[in-house]
Amino acid sequence: MEANVPRKKSRLAKNKKKAWRKVDITDVEEFLEDERLQERTGGLVAEKLDAELFTLERKAPATATEEPVPKKKRRKEPKVLKCYSHLMPDPKIKLARKPQPSRKVKDKQAPHIKEKVLSGVKTQKELKAEDQRKLVQEKRLKKDRTKGSIVVASYNLWDDEPKKPVDPFAKPLVKRPKRKAPSDLPAVQVPHPGASYNPDYEDYQELLSKAHEVEEKKLLEEKKLQKFEEEIKKVDPKTLERTWLSEMSEGIKDKEEVKEEEEDGDDAINAEDLDRISVNPPVRRESKKTRTQRNKEKKKKMQEKLKAQGKMDKTKANEIFRLKSMKAELDEREAALQRKAQERRQKWQSQGLQTRKLGRLKFEEPLLEIKLSDELEGSLRKLKPEGNLFVDRMKSFEKRNIMEPRQEAKKYRKYKRKTVIKRSHKV
Numbered sequence: 001m002e003a004n005v006p007r008k009k010s011r012l013a014k015n016k017k018k019a020w021r022k023v024d025i026t027d028v029e030e031f032l033e034d035e036r037l038q039e040r041t042g043g044l045v046a047e048k049l050d051a052e053l054f055t056l057e058r059k060a061p062a063t064a065t066e067e068p069v070p071k072k073k074r075r076k077e078p079k080v081l082k083c084y085s086h087l088m089p090d091p092k093i094k095l096a097r098k099p100q101p102s103r104k105v106k107d108k109q110a111p112h113i114k115e116k117v118l119s120g121v122k123t124q125k126e127l128k129a130e131d132q133r134k135l136v137q138e139k140r141l142k143k144d145r146t147k148g149s150i151v152v153a154s155y156n157l158w159d160d161e162p163k164k165p166v167d168p169f170a171k172p173l174v175k176r177p178k179r180k181a182p183s184d185l186p187a188v189q190v191p192h193p194g195a196s197y198n199p200d201y202e203d204y205q206e207l208l209s210k211a212h213e214v215e216e217k218k219l220l221e222e223k224k225l226q227k228f229e230e231e232i233k234k235v236d237p238k239t240l241e242r243t244w245l246s247e248m249s250e251g252i253k254d255k256e257e258v259k260e261e262e263e264d265g266d267d268a269i270n271a272e273d274l275d276r277i278s279v280n281p282p283v284r285r286e287s288k289k290t291r292t293q294r295n296k297e298k299k300k301k302m303q304e305k306l307k308a309q310g311k312m313d314k315t316k317a318n319e320i321f322r323l324k325s326m327k328a329e330l331d332e333r334e335a336a337l338q339r340k341a342q343e344r345r346q347k348w349q350s351q352g353l354q355t356r357k358l359g360r361l362k363f364e365e366p367l368l369e370i371k372l373s374d375e376l377e378g379s380l381r382k383l384k385p386e387g388n389l390f391v392d393r394m395k396s397f398e399k400r401n402i403m404e405p406r407q408e409a410k411k412y413r414k415y416k417r418k419t420v421i422k423r424s425h426k427v
Helices: 026-040 082-087 111-119 124-145 201-234 237-248 255-271 291-353 389-399
Strands: none
Touching: none
């Protein structure tokens, strides 16, 4: 019974939005949207003329008998992703400015260039390009022809200098300067023949004499040092100190001596006249020259000058008669210059075989590797190796100016060692 009972309508206030009357205006909105679309895409259709809306088909439509030409299947273009759609232009939006039709390239050409093109006369550049194209085409054809064929030499194979084929398109080779070696000495020097495990008697004796000379020089230097040390030991330390003081104070004067010299100097200046202080001697009335004396001196100077000039002219005139001796002098001078140039050239050439001073240390020749007569063995198997290969290579680098001479670095302690007595040893 309760289900059939009609419900009462809820009463609402008339002045609220909920009580407004609802009207369907979808057709109006559609009409307005259509008009806006027409305005965006070229204008309202109602306002346009018939010629703008319709076209006349003047060509007869194709009959059913004609077979349609099969269209070529185009390759499917990849679809544009949805994420790039906002970058594409919207067809519904009218363009703000239409691009003006650009003029053709021919219109831009000058009249004299148009005439040249129409006449058909080719320029030098075009002719050169044609020749180059022909050359390249011929080369390509030649290459294709000789692809599978056997190559035949077009020159004498046994000639000393075979002629290489010249490529017209090849770039010219750039001549690079050759780097000169720091020394002309060979990398591995051949040892003395006396250093062999089974040497010749004369070669062995020669090498022994060289080693003997080296040892003698060392002994002489040691003797000099010993002698110098002995002389120093003989001198008393007090006398040594006295001599050192006298040497160091050489040229330094005592204060008393300086004072005495200053006093003596002042007395001497006061005693002398002020005229004596001047550089030039004082002028006296008696020593003043007269005019006649001055004229005589002037005349004498003039005569001496003329005499010297005449002597010079005479020697110049006599030089014509000593042409032979002059020629001999010139020849001698030229020979001396050539001799000096030759010496300089030899010195420059010999520099390649010399060891230069590259660092603070001087290069020292390595010790001669020699076996004594009792150490020589007849067999190479029994022979003991002499020297060190690494040291030999290092010395070779130093001798050939590749590396500066070096020595083993000395080890220094940062702090002095402290002597500490252990607790167990303390008394």
